[in-house]
Amino acid sequence: MPPRFTHRKSTTGCLRCKARKVKCDEQRPDCGHCTRHGVTCEWPTLKPRMYNPDKPKAVTRRPVQPSPRPSLPSPELGSMRILEMRLVHQWVTETCNTMSSAKIPTMARMWGVSVPQMAFEYEPLLHTLLALGAAHRSTLLPQEASALRPVYHGYIDSAVQRHRPVTAQLDDTTTDAVCFNTVLLSLYTLFLRSEPSKLPYNPPVMWLTLAQGIRTVIKSAYVRLVENNSPLCPLLFAAPDVWRSTDRKERIYTGPMKPLQFLLQYRPEDDAMDQETLEVYEEAVAYIERFYIAVQKGTEDYLLRRMFCGFPPVIPQAYIAYVAARRPRALVILAYAFALIHEHDDIWWLRGIPAREVEGINSLIPPQWKWLMIWPTHVISVGSAQGQEVPIPRTSTVVTESFTP
Structure with missing residues (x-):
């Protein structure tokens, strides 16, 4: 009679070792036998031991994982x-x-x-x-x-x-x-x-x-x-209120300061400025004027960033079409918006963007419009728009002197 090898019966081994009636080393997630044979190692579901003669034991099938496994807090959690x-x-x-x-x-x-x-x-x-x-x-x-x-x-x-x-x-x-x-x-x-x-x-x-x-x-x-x-x-309801008013007259700034009107008056012949086009630019310039005044008053950074982000939702859709068409007036107005927020770009989603946009817009502006870009580029160079007065052209169509901040 051949000798009998005695060993302690494994009650928590993997399913394959139990089926083969061999001792499982119970190394998780893959035991030694399954690893050596290159097969999937499956384990019984761990549940409290409650006897129910009418309910068969459940088995959880584990997905095949590439070997070696990454070091993760749990074998059930993937890297994604x-x-x-x-x-x-x-x-x-x-x-x-x-x-x-x-x-x-x-x-x-x-x-x-x-x-x-x-x-x-x-x-x-x-x-x-x-x-x-x-x-x-x-x-x-x-x-x-x-x-x-x-x-x-x-x-x-x-x-x-x-x-x-x-x-x-x-x-x-x-x-x-x-x-x-x-x-x-x-x-x-x-x-x-x-x-x-x-x-x-x-x-x-x-x-x-x-x-x-x-x-x-x-x-x-x-x-x-x-x-x-x-x-x-x-x-x-947070300032600025850009949602509740549908009347353009209520959205346009009507205070005593109108510092950027020259953006509407300069070289009107370049835009074939009819009444509809003028109204589009008026809304855009009016918002930038509010923004400019807020900057000069020293408004808090986070409110100025909100005002900057509120610019695109408020302006007429036609203005965006003018920017896409690279109309000089639309691009210059946008450059002023970026210049005004430049000092307050110390937040991850805005950092470095104002300077890049002003420089990029300046590269697209034709020579006869370059004069209006002196102020935005100057603001970018000195780092702040506060206290930097905008230029006042001697005439709406011809500039005889360069602006020196």
Whole structure:
């Protein structure tokens, strides 16, 4: 009779070793036998021992993982899941606090609590938050920037793909999450202007267009949002008030200071300036005048950044078309907007952008319009628009002297 080998019976071994009636070394996630034979190692589900004669034991099949496995906190968590958790953490702990007006408690709660809650119910918003978290993290950790760039581009592509069909059918049932996503997508496109590019300069038409869409989306559901005390209300009621007035006369600045009227009067023949075109430029210049006055008064940084971001939603859509067509007057007005925010660009989604845009616009301006670009380029060089008086041309069509700040 052959000798009998005695061993302690394994009660918690893998399923394959039990079926073969061999001793399992119980090394998880893959035992020694399964590793040696190159097969999937499966384990019984760990549950409290409660006897139920009518219910068979359940078996959880584990997905095949490449060997060796990465060092993770749990074999059930993949690297992408860990990354997503990091990016959500990035948003709720840091990125949300960099949004405009986040210094106001109601706005801080909106960005840090309400928006993440909505993101778990509206996937495009969740993907936008992940993209912004990744973009912000890339600015904080330059050593991770190259690895994070495809991450935030990928998430934003997914967000836009799912968000676009929703915004194509706007009505009074438009949700808060759709509105928030529209706001954050425009912010993301502005941040993209900070990425280096070897291509010739193009005006920021995508940012202007997406930001203009904020007005369209919010307008479709404004009454319902206010009546239901939407979490979006702190954003709707925060200064500057760009949503409630549909009358252009109420939106145009009518105070005693009109420092930038020369932007309307200079070389009118270049624009074939009819009444409709004039009104488009009047609204754009009026907003920049408000902005200019706020800068001269020393308004707080976060309010000035909000005023800057409020420019595209307020201006007429035709103005964006003029920028896309590279009309000199439209480009000069935009350069003044960027110059005014230059001193206050010390936030990750705006840093370095004003100077690049002013320089880029200046490269497109024809020689006869260069005089109007002296002030924006001067502001960029000295670092501040506060205290820098704008030029006053001697005539609307011919300038005989160069402006010297």
